Amino acid sequence: MSETETTPTILLPDPARLMVSNSPHIRDRQSIKKIMFTVVASLLPACLAGIWFFGIAALEVLLLCTVSCVAIEEGWNKLTKRASTWQDGSAIITGILLGMNLNAGVPWWVCILGGVLAIILGKQLYGGLGYNPFNPALVARVGLLIGLPEIMTTWNTPQAGKMVVDAVTAATPLGMAPGTETLGNLFAGNVGGCLGETSAIALLIGGVALIAFKLIKWQVPLAYIGSVFVVTGIAHLISPETTHSPVFHVLSGGLLLGAFFMATDMVTSPMTIKGSWIFGLGCGIMTSAIRLWGSYPEGVSFSILFMNALTPLIDRISISKPFGYVAPVKGDAK
């Protein structure tokens, strides 16, 4: 049979090895893991700034928080006989955000306690990633703030580039009299405060990267920061002596960290664009109100948690009309 030998055999698919599933049959390459690790990368500039200004202590807090969040998540998974989930990166983000929301000089056990509050109370009790109504890192921060007010409102003095462990305490700029701190220091991050919230420039770099990668909706930070600027601006016009300028408000405290990295948390903020505007505005107005009239100098955490609680309602009222929507005719029921 020389003829069959010279004819190249045509291979056909083996039907037994064909998969059958619903369309679509191709996917883009995005995954939860990729999203989470991009967020981690975007947090790095602010973390590095924190380490630069607050020394090795800041690095220790960040590492301890991250490790405890991951360990607690895995411990919980073991306890509840669930599959391991730390690889999705969400516990790492929670850990880094928690660390960024602490003073560099906090005792070690505060980091672990924060991890427990964030992962167990903030996330796992609701069913884990995707089901938590509140931002886990903020649940921990507010929990610590209420339980340990003294530790949580003491801040290290920045010692740029010295890498020393130094516990000289400073006030957060928001707690000082207006005009004491220069805007240049605020922009760079050379002020007292939580280790990850002080450097405006580093936070902006990370935030803009997240917007460029389309991982956060730009409407949230814009509405949030914009409304803080407007509300505190009006207050400043009315009484310039007793209030900070709007630029000062935008650059100080946890506003930039909150607006770019916490209020934009996908799980706990609205899904629609319209909802994102409402959410950002609500956060901004709440934050301004707490800062201007509340007993805390800082209002970002409370505001975001409050708006987290409203997210299901915002989602409900911001549903867009489908393409080709026809309003039901009244009296059509018959």
Next chain:
Amino acid sequence: MSDKPRKFKGGVHPNDSKALSATKPIQVAPLLDKYKVIMHQNIGAPPELLVKKGDLVKKGDLLAKAGGFVSVPLHAPTSGTVSAIDKCPGPTGIGVPAIEITADGEDAWGAALEPMADWPNRAPADLKQRVWDAGIVGMGGAGFPAHVKLSPPEGKKIDTLILNGAECEPYLTADHRLMLEQAEEVVLGAAILARILGLDTAVIGVEDNKPDAIARLKEVAGKYNVTVQGLPVNYPQGAEKQLIYAITGREVPVGKLPMDVHCVVQNVASAVAVAEAVIKGWPSIERITTVTGKPVVNPGNWRLRIGTPISKALELAGGITMQPSKLLLGGPMMGIAQKSLDVTVMKNTSGILLIASDEVSLYTSEPCIRCGRCVEVCPMSILPATISQAVENKRFDWAEELNVMACIECGSCSYVCPSHRPLNQHFKRGKIEIQAQLRKKK
């Protein structure tokens, strides 16, 4: 019409992978020994069988007649003997009735339909009857009888005829090659369809990634007062509602048809089938199909008779270099996965696509992280994430309230979901359950 097309909201941009076959001219498939013609190739009622085992048929003879108004006749793809009437694997995996024709090799036409070269003088009703007699369906994928779309009920005025040459599905190039190589027939088909509808113009919508086809169509379009509209490349640009919006700015209301906004949309391949049916008297017994995919040795575009087994089509393309993970009829976004090579080409088989294992992975569905990507890309502006949760929790009333019925199953949401949730599958299920409940109420 000449102004810029409107952009619909949403959409995705998958890698189009069209380069594999876009430059391959249409080849005519050689005659096979056997064809297995699936009986029910159209949406609507199945046709009624007219032949029995042992009958001799000529090419183009009726095998089955329309089984109602929303039904089309079925014709013999070649001359020969009806050697079996039994079941063959259907595109949905269930065995379906099919007529096996053993070819006599003569490929001789029977009593064909009379050519109507003088079509501009024929009554629109006669031309429409010809479209029906030739068994023409929507060849873009839906398989909806073409004559039904050409029969708007009393009081529904049609003012725009659109030919769909968007071909927005990745990989598929059959319509592209058709528009390039048979531009005159496309335009002629448009003119005939326009005459049936009492119009004197038509628009052909083509995605801008086919500039050669657009240029070629423009060269010949003027003859019949047909315009060619380039469209932004954005999947699902070729979905009927999105196409109508792009060209006319009209939104087809949820649950309504194009004719409710005075439009009729026909696929370009259907238009060519209409031209051939009218001018040459050919019934719908063949079509251009793209046989492609990374595992295919020689991807290309072939003129295949209906009833051609997929295995034979793959042989024409030289077979495979590696075992694919999936075999699809249609494109990768909306095509149907097959598990048999014995399924045969139908009037709406636009593509036979093999997907390599590196393009499909076995995903585990993870929890929704509410990222909102699905909301952003949904061309119907519904909330895929929420609807999918409603269906998962069997809250079909809630899914209905969230307008699941508006879903066009384009798959854009599933395509972008970072949690790899089977969103499209949930919507299909939701729609089926809601329709079942409606039937129960009646």
